Amino acid sequence: xxxxxxxxxxxxxxxxxxxxxxxxxxxxxxxxxxxxxxxxxxxxxxxxxxxxxxxxxxxxxxxxxxxxxxxxxxxxxxxxxxxxxxxxxxxxxxxxxxxxxxxxxxxxxxxxxxxxxxxxxxxxxxxxxxxxxxxxxxxxxxxxxxxxxxxxxxxxxxxxxxxxxxxxxxxxxxx
Numbered sequence: 001x002x003x004x005x006x007x008x009x010x011x012x013x014x015x016x017x018x019x020x021x022x023x024x025x026x027x028x029x030x031x032x033x034x035x036x037x038x039x040x041x042x043x044x045x046x047x048x049x050x051x052x053x054x055x056x057x058x059x060x061x062x063x064x065x066x067x068x069x070x071x072x073x074x075x076x077x078x079x080x081x082x083x084x085x086x087x088x089x090x091x092x093x094x095x096x097x098x099x100x101x102x103x104x105x106x107x108x109x110x111x112x113x114x115x116x117x118x119x120x121x122x123x124x125x126x127x128x129x130x131x132x133x134x135x136x137x138x139x140x141x142x143x144x145x146x147x148x149x150x151x152x153x154x155x156x157x158x159x160x161x162x163x164x165x166x167x168x169x170x171x172x173x174x175x
Contacts, residue, residue, distance in 0.1 A: 037072045044068040107174045114167040121160035128153040 037058065041050045046060035046068060053059055056071045094102075127133060131150060139146040 040070050040072050044070050103175050107171065110167055110171050110174065114164065114171065117160055117163045117167060121157065121164060124153060124156045124160055128157055 037050060040058070041060055044060065045062045047063055048061050050058040050060040050070075053069075056073055057069060058072060059067050059069050062068050128150070131154065133150065133153065135146050136149070139149065
């Protein structure tokens with residue numbers, strides 16, 4: 001009967017070696033000269049087709065059952081551009097004048113929203129008074145209510161500022 005401790009030790013040793021090889025392959029230490037996915041897979045001892053993970057990183061299974069991770073510079077399996085499908089014959093098209101009209105309406109709506117947000121920001125900043133607004137009558141006896149109102153005003157200022165920034169970006173993107 002084989003010694004179970006020896007078997008476990010051998011399996012652990014194989015797993016450590018596979019992990020070491022995977023780390024070396026991932027960081028370019030083991031045969032960094034291999035350039036193609038097939039070469040890297042062969043070099044890493046893959047027994048199945050490598051699976052793209054992210055960026056230039058791939059993973060495959062080895063004979064020991066461990067996974068091997070490696071990089072293929074310039075591989076980027078998930079980032080390859082897909083072939084552009086042709087536009088179907090019956091696909092509706094918009095004439096340039098109609099599109100210009102739509103863009104004009106969109107620009108007007110965004111400009112109106114921007115003006116409204118800027119007005120609300122000015123009002124909120126006035127009410128916030130740089131973090132020291134005058135306490136309301138009901139807040140004079142309860143400091144926590146005053147602090148809560150200041151926090152709400154600070155948050156409202158931040159929201160209006162973010163909205164204005166987003167609207168300006170949208171306006172810049174309109175043709």
